Every structure is written in C-alpha cells, then in structure tokens.
Amino acid sequence: MFFYQNLGQEEISSSGTSFLNRTEASNVEKIVTKFFKSGVVPNQIGxxxxxxxxxxxxxxxxxxxxxxxxxxxxxxxxxxxxxxxGREKDYIILSVSMSP
Incomplete structure (x- = not known):
C-alpha cells in the first residue's frame, strides 16, 4: 500500500454537477502504465x-x-x-480529490 499526493486543482466537470482533477487523472494513467509494464493485466486493476x-x-x-x-x-x-x-481486484487505485 502506498499513498501519492497530487497537487492538481479540482474543477467542475462538463456536466456541471460533478468534479474532476486533471493532474490526478494523469497520475492514475502513469500508475496504471507502470503496472502494465510490471506484468499486471487489466482485469487485476480497479x-x-x-x-x-x-x-x-x-x-x-x-x-x-x-x-x-x-x-x-x-x-x-x-x-x-x-x-x-462488493467487487475485488488485486490492485485498487483510489482517486479522491479533496478541496482545501
């Protein structure tokens, strides 16, 4: 288990009713790519x-x-x-933006 702090800014999504953080999404992709390069297959990741x-x-x-x-x-x-x-995966990436 490890924690990775992102410093990206949270913003309102295009729907106007939800939030997104572009920096955090980019870091999720980087982590997923590292998993793939280490031999982890997609159905192991959530x-x-x-x-x-x-x-x-x-x-x-x-x-x-x-x-x-x-x-x-x-x-x-x-x-x-x-x-x-109720679901399980071998690797879970939790993307949780928090406003200051």
Missing part, C-alpha cells in the same frame, strides 16, 4: 473515485493519453465507490 466527472475523465484520459495499446486501458474497470461495492 480505479475507484467518488465523482462521476472524475470517472469519465480518467476513462477518456487513459485511452487517449496512455503510452501503451488503447485496448489495455479500455479493459480496466473505472467506477464510482457505489458501483464498485
């Missing part, structure tokens, strides 16, 4: 976030900015806390 705006942004960001095959990133389950409840 990304959990409380905000729909962040969930959507992470999915899109990984597919368009990931340095490996897009299909790898598409296979990762990225879900809200509620949607992920």
């Amino acid at each position: 990304v959990v976030t409380p905000y729909e705006g962040q969930r959507s942004y992470i999915v899109n960001y990984m597919q368009f900015n990931g340095s490996l095959k897009k299909d790898l990133y598409k296979e990762i389950e990225v879900a809200s806390v509620d949607a992920f409840q």
Whole structure:
C-alpha cells in the first residue's frame, strides 16, 4: 500500500454537477502504465473515485493519453465507490480529490 499526493486543482466537470482533477487523472494513467509494464493485466486493476466527472475523465484520459495499446486501458474497470461495492481486484487505485 502506498499513498501519492497530487497537487492538481479540482474543477467542475462538463456536466456541471460533478468534479474532476486533471493532474490526478494523469497520475492514475502513469500508475496504471507502470503496472502494465510490471506484468499486471487489466482485469487485476480497479480505479475507484467518488465523482462521476472524475470517472469519465480518467476513462477518456487513459485511452487517449496512455503510452501503451488503447485496448489495455479500455479493459480496466473505472467506477464510482457505489458501483464498485462488493467487487475485488488485486490492485485498487483510489482517486479522491479533496478541496482545501
């Protein structure tokens, strides 16, 4: 287990009802890519976030900015806390922005 603090700014998502943090999404992609390069397969990874705006942004960001095959990133389950409840993965990345 490790914690990685992000210094990105939280902003309102395009829906106007949720939040996203672009820096945090970029760092999620970097961590996922490191996992892939270490031999971890997509179905072993889960990304959990409380905000729909962040969930959507992470999915899109990984597919368009990931340095490996897009299909790898598409296979990762990225879900809200509620949607992920009761599921298990070998590796969980928790993306939680907190306003100061």
